Amino acid sequence: MKALLELTKVQLKVTVRDFVVAFFSFAFPVLMLLMFGGIYGNKPTPFYGGHGTIDVMVPSYIGMIIAVTGLMNLPLTIAEYRDRKILKRFMATPLKPYYIIVSQVMANFAITLIGLLLLVITGKLVFGLHYLATGPSFILAFLLSIFSIFSFGFLIASIAPNANAATAIANIVYFPMLFLTGATIPLETMPAVMVRISKFLPLTYVVDLLKNTWLGVSQSYATDIIVLVIVLVVSFSISALAFRWEYT
């Protein structure tokens, strides 16, 4: 247990020292919020079904942070550790191997949570953010989103033949999801064809679920939940079969 905590702590430190990850998980979402909040404010608008721009953007940007930690940082770290034979070195200790994966998940979970808090605090202090979720619905949606997207990231780490390939795959997956799922640019502003493409990207369902639970919209979340559970189960199953601790 001590080993798991130490691994997570070290992983957290190492990740935060990486400028790119720290910038895109912590600074970038807050800067976007300040910029668009400064333009549109948080007054209810019919464009967002009577909700304020900030109240819609904060949960969407949380989806963006999950994409950075889950689709970029998680798979790239694991692939790099495999390339550097760090995973193999850990195998030659009494450490339980799955602790390595669990610690990666916990560290990236913590980074996502810090990013979420920074967004929420900024939104609250600067723009009077509203949290309208009923009961634990948003928290459950957040957890499902994390596990689903992290599994997808773990799948990238499992199928990539090396760290360079993992970087390439992660970028191919990450950037369309960043722009075509509503995580940064609202789907409401997009032409029909782009909305149709968005239906094929798992992050679309994350953003939809996070946004609507946050706003307390009473609607059925069945589609979002089913898609994310399928992504979770399929990614995890393939990873469990394909994952290798080292290249042979």
Place this chain on the structure above:
Amino acid sequence: MAIVEVRNVIKNYGVLRAVDGISLSIEEGEIFGMVGPNGAGKTTTVECIEGLRKPDGGTISVLGLEPYKERAKLYELIGVQLQETSYDPKIKVWEICNLFSSFYGNPLPYSKLLERFELTEKRNSYVSRLSGGQKQKLSIVLALISNPRIVFLDELTTGLDPLARRSMWELIRGLRDEGRTVFLTTHYMEEAEYLCSRVAIVDHGKIVALGTPRSLIESSGMEERIIFEGTVPNIEELKNIKGVLDVQENQGEVAVYGKGADLLQNAVSYLQAKGISYKNLQTRTPNLEDAFLKLTGRKYEEDKA
């Protein structure tokens, strides 16, 4: 009582047989070396013994444990340095030491280890800021945190400059002096000759020869060579001296090949008795590298990376 016992170990990678029936045993307290060119099967053999790979055939016992099956127990008792592991560049020296300490039930205090390996000043440095020698010292520190009875060092000194390599040799001797058994692989013959009580020469997945460096050199039947500048009027007479096997003369340089401890003395006495003047007399005693060349029929240098 041997603490490592390897019997007829076989390991295949696809159609390639990387380890082809290797047997050896290691006594407690010795520095045992495995030498051979890259691709000879050294690393695969060590990784089977360390429990990182499952052999396709044969048996291995390390401290009475079956390495691959009883890894969890084994790794409390041995320390491992792997070839080519490079740690996260953004981790600090003390952080990685602290991390490895958390893996063990009863770790050695790492601050003392850092002091011993002259890394105390670097404890707050990122791993990426260490020199090659310091990185290798750090991997020994990490291997020692478990307070191991056996330390495995795989190509520890590869890529280090001669000075760093020398200082590493003294540190390895220090490990033996405090009662640890050391198993090392290297492709530097002079390293094996200097450090090891026994050496296994490996080529194409097989042990070609095994013994003390001295006995390997002697059993290879290599000759000593004496070279000097001068003119010998009667070559046949020189050839008949005790221990001399052959004499060759070439452009004023004479090479005397032979065997035996008193070869040099006999040759020099002959030259003096006959009043033959000689300059720049040198002797060349065969070393482990010569023995390796003879035993494997290879040109060693060409195989080096």
